[in-house]
Amino acid sequence: MPFIENMVKRIQNASLLLDTSLGHCFADSLEHKDANAIYNCLRAYAAIDETSGAEEIFRSTVVAPFIQKIIPHGSSRAVGESSGDELEQDYERIKRRIEDDCKFLLEISFTENSGLHVFSFLANSILKEVLSAIQKGKPGAFSPGRPVEFLKNYKSSLNFLDYLEGYCPSRSTVAKLREETVYIDFMKQWNTGVYFSLRFQEIAGALDSALMTTTLLRSQNSSNQEYSQSLALKQSISLMDCLRSCWRDDVLVLSCSDKFLRLFLQLLSRYSNWLSAGLNARKTGNASGNEWAISATPYDFLYVIHDINWLVDEVCGDYLGHVLELLKSCSPEVRDLVKQGILQGGNSLKVLQPLVINSIVETLVEKSVEDFRQLKGIAATYRITNKPLPVRHSPYVSAVLRPLKAFLEAEQAATYLTKELRKELVHGAAFEITRRYYELASDLVSVLATC
Secondary structure, X not given: OHHHHHHHHHHHHHHHHHHHHHHHXXXXXXXXXXXXXXXXXXXXXXXXXXXXXXXXHHHHHHHHHHHHHHOOOHHHOOOOOOOOOOOHHHHHHHHHHHHHHHHHHHHHHOOOOXXXXXXXXXXXXXXXXXXXXXXXXXXHHHOOOOHHHHHHHHHHHHHHHHHHHOOOOOHHHHHHHHOOHHHHHHHHOOOHHHHHHHHHHHHHHHHHHHHOOOOOOEOOOOOOHHHHOOOOEHXXXXXXXXXXXXXXXXXXXXXXXXXXXXXXXXHHHHHHHHHHHHHHHXXXXXXXXXXXXXXXXXXXXHHHHHHHXXXXXXXXXXXXXXXXXXXXXXXXXXXXXXXXXXXXXXXXXXOOHHHHHHHXXXXXXXXXXXXXXXXXXXXXXXXXXXXOOOOXXXXXXXXXXXXXXXXXXXXXXXXXXXXXXXXXXXXXXXXXXHHHHHHHHHHHHHXXXXX
């Protein structure tokens, strides 16, 4: 109807006039920092349900000018200006400007029982402009392709968000801020999944490269001074480097801590499987991919035992405490599960120690029983000749334990073999040597008895 259509147009014109007049009034009060005028304007915006209008005016008239100076983009970027994508210094400058130019309005909007809680200047004015400026002026800051720079910018951004949340007077206000579309969009810019994938390739690849060598390498010439005094093998040093990388401040992203924990446990498993496969290859004689185990000497396996014990003590001791401290914000149930997982990972190394000892024993036994071949000549000697019964032991007897004795007296054994392990090794070697001698002697007696 013409009357209604006319009224609609008049209402629209009145609304436009109100918005324009209120906008000019609000912009003028912001320029002069007139707290009373600002308060009345905000009450008016809230009454007509036009909060976005006030947020946009504040963004364009107050926030945008100083953000544009700090993170210039487009035609405003000075010729020859550095194209670096670091954000930390930018955020510090932005914080100072927020303190100087925005704090007064934020305090007004958060006034208790004022009815101004409907505004979100933190998100829709400040954070919105910051996000836009970074996207246009420093888009590379969001790129996970450069992990080091990405992590610095990500952590700086989280600190900046913490700073903004510091203006919130209550937890509910913080929760509301985090639910804002701009806040969510800002967090989506940081692709931590891709970042972790790159770190995974870097860390896991470093360990794989170290374990691909065909020999066990001593740590004496290692460039890593931190562990070369504690660990005997470069492969073990590489493992410890990779394990620590998972939780270093310049690598870890707490929101991906579950992924880094999984990588941590996978590294332990990879090292354990490498040792286990090598020991099996040594026993079967199949060197495919495990040449290091075939060529390893008993002294090399002493280094392995030493490194296993050191790694287990470190992983299940001080380093476990370090990880749990990093995850102190998690619930006790989660931290308990993390603790159990790491202890199980350390135990996967510990259970290999008896297998390594057995490998040493087998090698020493094989060297010792080589002289047992002389046993077969005893019967022939005394059956063919008229020699009298012997009054001294056969020459081979004194040589039977010589390989074991030489091993135990070597410098490596004195350095890396504990009393408990020495006792276990001597007992195992002596038992196996005497068992093998018993078998040969029994066979010889049986043959003579049938003659």
